[in-house]
Amino acid sequence: MITVKMRKKQTKICEDEEIELVVLYFPVSTQRISKPFYTFVYLCCSNLFRGKSLLVQKKYNP
Amino acid sequence: MTFFVGFENIACCADSNYTDPQTSLNYTTDYTWFPDRGSCRRPKIGLHEKVRLFPIDEGKRCYNLPTIKNKVYLIRGTFPFDSVNSSFNVSIGVTQLGAVRPSTPQDLEIEIEGVFRATKDYIDFCLVKGEVDPFISRLELRPLPEDYLQHDLPASILKLISRNSLWGTKDEIRYVIYFSLR
Numbered sequence: 001m002i003t004v005k006m007r008k009k010q011t012k013i014c015e016d017e018e019i020e021l022v023v024l025y026f027p028v029s030t031q032r033i034s035k036p037f038y039t040f041v042y043l044c045c046s047n048l049f050r051g052k053s054l055l056v057q058k059k060y061n062p
Numbered sequence: 063m064t065f066f067v068g069f070e071n072i073a074c075c076a077d078s079n080y081t082d083p084q085t086s087l088n089y090t091t092d093y094t095w096f097p098d099r100g101s102c103r104r105p106k107i108g109l110h111e112k113v114r115l116f117p118i119d120e121g122k123r124c125y126n127l128p129t130i131k132n133k134v135y136l137i138r139g140t141f142p143f144d145s146v147n148s149s150f151n152v153s154i155g156v157t158q159l160g161a162v163r164p165s166t167p168q169d170l171e172i173e174i175e176g177v178f179r180a181t182k183d184y185i186d187f188c189l190v191k192g193e194v195d196p197f198i199s200r201l202e203l204r205p206l207p208e209d210y211l212q213h214d215l216p217a218s219i220l221k222l223i224s225r226n227s228l229w230g231t232k233d234e235i236r237y238v239i240y241f242s243l244r
Contacts, residue, residue, distance in 0.1 A: 022225075023222070024224045024226075025222055029219065039220060
């Protein structure tokens, strides 16, 4: 299970119970990514928003 | 339907082009890329879609798809399984997107999906020789809204980790209710 924490300064756009869909991505590259993070989009109240997670502390290992 | 402009939906080894009655999406055969019908197989288990098998000793085989530079796209490959021993990699150009490997014997198919910002007027979706000859049944390319990707990302390709619907089903989310998410 992956828990996504939003940046503290990011405005909370909708309440948790209004979130309908969360799509989570991880960057892949042929180059080393110095600060890997998850990025995600989510739907609430039928509107699309996106955000960026906090720094991923552990190396992602699918 | 104008909404579907820019969509590329490829049904590998399909006998002819067709429209999916559930989604109204048009699917084309992949004979333009690979005219050899001898490499087509029908999965032994369950699924009705055919599979394009690439019996190669090494290297990779790629589907070259048209894109518009700097536009954001979703790309998704579908891979049905005959065996839990299947394992090979999928890449966008030279960047590995993921491994085709069933996690349980019950997995009939898996999808490898990514989002990328096009850097050229084409993209190569490639299947790399692995423990088995690579194969694929379906490939989908869809333009996304410009703001779907942040511009300050350190990579131009993102791998889908999870899509969690908090109501309804995955198919409803993709094709009927929220077209913007494809």
